[in-house]
Amino acid sequence: MTILMVGAGSMSESLVKGWIASGIIPQTITMTNRADRGRLSELAERYGVQIIEDENVESFDIVILAMQPDGVLPYVKSQTWTKQIIISVAAHITPDEIENLSGCGAICAMPNTPVAFRTGMTGLWFGQHVSTGQKEEAKALFQRVGEVAETDEATMPFLMAAAGCSPAFFYEIVGAMTPVLAEAGFEAQQARRIIAQAMKGSAELLLQDDRPTEALIDDVAAEGGPTARGVQVLRTHELDKIMRAALSESAREA
Numbered sequence: 001m002t003i004l005m006v007g008a009g010s011m012s013e014s015l016v017k018g019w020i021a022s023g024i025i026p027q028t029i030t031m032t033n034r035a036d037r038g039r040l041s042e043l044a045e046r047y048g049v050q051i052i053e054d055e056n057v058e059s060f061d062i063v064i065l066a067m068q069p070d071g072v073l074p075y076v077k078s079q080t081w082t083k084q085i086i087i088s089v090a091a092h093i094t095p096d097e098i099e100n101l102s103g104c105g106a107i108c109a110m111p112n113t114p115v116a117f118r119t120g121m122t123g124l125w126f127g128q129h130v131s132t133g134q135k136e137e138a139k140a141l142f143q144r145v146g147e148v149a150e151t152d153e154a155t156m157p158f159l160m161a162a163a164g165c166s167p168a169f170f171y172e173i174v175g176a177m178t179p180v181l182a183e184a185g186f187e188a189q190q191a192r193r194i195i196a197q198a199m200k201g202s203a204e205l206l207l208q209d210d211r212p213t214e215a216l217i218d219d220v221a222a223e224g225g226p227t228a229r230g231v232q233v234l235r236t237h238e239l240d241k242i243m244r245a246a247l248s249e250s251a252r253e254a
């Protein structure tokens with residue numbers, strides 16, 4: 001299996017890093033971009049991938065379109081496609097649009113940057129011309145770097161908000177909590193690690209324990225205790241409304 005990454009920005013690098021960590025041979029991945037050749041050389045040195053300036057998409061099995069959304073359809077139109085699986089990671093592009101221009105099966109994927117550490121969450125929206133075998137191949141590729149959920153036109157914006165945008169929400173929460181620990185005497189970096197590790201452990205419990213979220217809260221928040229009092233502060237300030245508004249705003253068509 002050969003992969004061409006069109007675009008060499010942060011999303012592209014995160015995927016490549018995760019895939020190589022999962023055992024994909026670096027030489028089977030080729031990266032290209034529009035102008036920044038220094039960036040390509042840097043990635044070749046860092047990961048051992050191949051780099052190319054004038055690519056021929058026909059030479060690859062899977063072509064990942066990892067440029068900004070406005071570049072995707074012009075790029076698809078400019079190339080000659082044969083039997084490639086085309087996977088776009090750009091927001092607000094549909095598989096139909098790519099399939100109409102290429103004649104190939106297309107998938108719109110929405111990964112997030114934790115794929116670099118193989119803890120990603122990727123939504124996959126399959127086009128009409130994607131075969132069962134191609135679906136399995138695409139799922140397996142993204143399962144190497146985390147979990148996968150199948151999406152469609154209605155659910156993709158919310159997957160994008162909940163997985164693609166939410167890392168920034170979590171960093172925002174960590175950023176708000178860190179100074180409280182720093183004021184208590186921890187170094188800022190240590191404060192950040194304490195909170196991040198607590199979040200990581202809580203996420204692990206959420207993934208391993210199927211009981212309702214409310215039951216997990218009850219496990220920690222004894223009545224009248226410090227956790228229950230903190231949770232009450234969050235509820236008084238209507239955190240649920242804040243999170244709902246943030247997710248809805250990120251899911252809204254720009």
Ligand SMILES: NC(=O)c1ccc[n+]([C@@H]2O[C@H](COP(=O)([O-])OP(=O)(O)OC[C@H]3O[C@@H](n4cnc5c(N)ncnc54)[C@H](OP(=O)(O)O)[C@@H]3O)[C@@H](O)[C@H]2O)c1
Binds near residue numbers: 008012035068075111
């Ligand atoms: N970052 C995220 O967390 C995230 C999450 C999910 C999805 N995405 C999607 O991933 C895509 C890339 O995001 P990013 O954050 O990695 O962006 P980025 O850092 O700005 O990188 C964009 C890359 O695309 C290249 N490029 C642009 N037009 C091109 C063209 N016509 N042909 C070949 N290469 C081209 C750029 O090359 P030059 O520098 O040479 O111009 C650059 O390497 C976006 O569509 C975004 O919606 C991002």
